[in-house]
Amino acid sequence: xxxxxxxxxxxxxxxxxxxxxxxxxxxxxxxxxxxxxxxxxxxxxxxxxxxxxxxxxxxxxxxxxxxxxxxxxxxxxxxxxxxxxxxxxxxxxxxxxxxxxxxxxxxxxxxxxxxxxxxxxxxxxxxxxxxxxxxxxxxxxxxxxxxxxxxxxxxxxxxxxxxxxx
Numbered sequence: 001x002x003x004x005x006x007x008x009x010x011x012x013x014x015x016x017x018x019x020x021x022x023x024x025x026x027x028x029x030x031x032x033x034x035x036x037x038x039x040x041x042x043x044x045x046x047x048x049x050x051x052x053x054x055x056x057x058x059x060x061x062x063x064x065x066x067x068x069x070x071x072x073x074x075x076x077x078x079x080x081x082x083x084x085x086x087x088x089x090x091x092x093x094x095x096x097x098x099x100x101x102x103x104x105x106x107x108x109x110x111x112x113x114x115x116x117x118x119x120x121x122x123x124x125x126x127x128x129x130x131x132x133x134x135x136x137x138x139x140x141x142x143x144x145x146x147x148x149x150x151x152x153x154x155x156x157x158x159x160x161x162x163x164x165x166x
Contacts, residue, residue, distance in 0.1 A: 003150060008157040012040045015161060016131045026100035029128045032066040033135045037162040046160045049079050051126055060086045064165055104129050120145015133164040
C-alpha cells in the first residue's frame with residue numbers, strides 16, 4: 001500500500017501573463033528581490049531563501065535575495081539581511097547547477113532525509129522568470145520515502161511572486 005497525493009496549481013489569473021517569447025529563450029533574472037513572496041495559497045508567504053537552500057546553510061534571516069550572472073555562465077545567488085550579505089552561492093550552467101528549459105532558468109534542489117522516523121528524498125525544481133520586474137517562480141516539487149514504515153509519495157506545482165526591490 002502506498003499513500004500519495006498530488007497538487008498542481010495553475011498560473012495565477014490575476015498576475016501578468018508569461019509572454020510567449022519568453023518561452024523561446026531564457027530571460028535575464030538579475031535583480032534584488034524581497035525574500036518573502038506571495039502565492040495563491042491563503043495565509044502562505046513563501047520564503048525564496050528556504051526554497052533555494054537548506055536553512056542550515058545560513059545563520060540569519062534574509063530580507064532579500066539577489067541574482068546576478070558572473071563570469072563563465074555562473075549564476076550567483078546572494079542572501080541579504082538588511083543590506084548586509086550573509087550568504088552567497090554560485091551555480092554553474094549544467095544539469096547539476098542551473099539550466100534553461102521552457103523559457104525558465106531552473107535550479108534543481110534535493111534533500112535526503114533520515115530523521116524522526118522519516119527516510120526519503122524531497123526535491124524542488126525551481127523555474128525562474130521575470131515579469132514586470134518581479135521574479136516569478138514555478139516550484140515543481142515532490143517527495144518519496146517511508147514514514148514510520150509506511151511508503152509515501154507526493155508531487156506538486158506551485159507559483160510564487162517576489163517583488164523587485166531595485
